[in-house]
Amino acid sequence: MDATCGNGHDTLLLADVVGPTGKVWAFDIQEEAIRQTGQKLEKSGQTERVKLLLAGHETLSEHVSIPVKAVIFNLGYLPGGDRGIITKPETTITALQQALQLLLPTGVVAITVYPGHPGGDNEETAVSRWSGSLDQRLFHAWRMGQVNAMPGAPYFFLIQKAA
Numbered sequence: 001m002d003a004t005c006g007n008g009h010d011t012l013l014l015a016d017v018v019g020p021t022g023k024v025w026a027f028d029i030q031e032e033a034i035r036q037t038g039q040k041l042e043k044s045g046q047t048e049r050v051k052l053l054l055a056g057h058e059t060l061s062e063h064v065s066i067p068v069k070a071v072i073f074n075l076g077y078l079p080g081g082d083r084g085i086i087t088k089p090e091t092t093i094t095a096l097q098q099a100l101q102l103l104l105p106t107g108v109v110a111i112t113v114y115p116g117h118p119g120g121d122n123e124e125t126a127v128s129r130w131s132g133s134l135d136q137r138l139f140h141a142w143r144m145g146q147v148n149a150m151p152g153a154p155y156f157f158l159i160q161k162a163a
């Protein structure tokens with residue numbers, strides 16, 4: 001599942017990984033993002049295996065009911081788009097909780113946070129608190145960032161459901 005398909009790079013990666021018999025769900029609240037992603041999928045001939053949803057990821061449990069192996073949350077704003085339209089801590093945490101409910105054992109949720117843009121710092125704090133509060137018997141939560149990057153550089157969290 002791609003919780004924020006944006007320009008479609010992550011959706012395309014997931015479509016490659018699942019292969020011809022797999023299934024990907026891709027969410028975004030912006031028509032432009034759905035259009036960009038749809039175009040990339042058409043070009044690569046992978047339209048059939050991806051369900052594009054013009055919907056907030058906080059509604060993901062309404063759209064997806066089967067267990068999934070991986071979920072990507074690439075947070076923030078649409079590159080090249082309106083920088084005022086950003087993911088928000090409340091809806092992001094709601095969506096992350098729903099994503100964990102759908103995860104298969106050993107399945108993963110990858111979350112990239114962007115503390116460098118306005119609003120991104122609050123979201124980083126929320127994601128960091130949320131992932132740190134997960135029961136370690138059920139989920140393993142990691143944080144990884146580049147140590148020689150500028151302050152505010154993006155970094156990522158990986159949550160894996162225990163076997």
Ligand SMILES: C[S@@+](CC[C@H](N)C(=O)[O-])C[C@H]1O[C@@H](n2cnc3c(N)ncnc32)[C@H](O)[C@@H]1O
Pocket residue numbers: 003004005006007008009010011027028029030033055056057058074075076077078079085086087088091
């Ligand atoms: C950093 S971009 C994603 C980049 C994308 N994964 C790619 O490969 O190009 C973040 C995206 O999150 C979307 N977004 C913001 N709030 C959202 C929400 N509640 N549900 C789903 N997508 C949302 C934005 O519209 C934007 O396109």
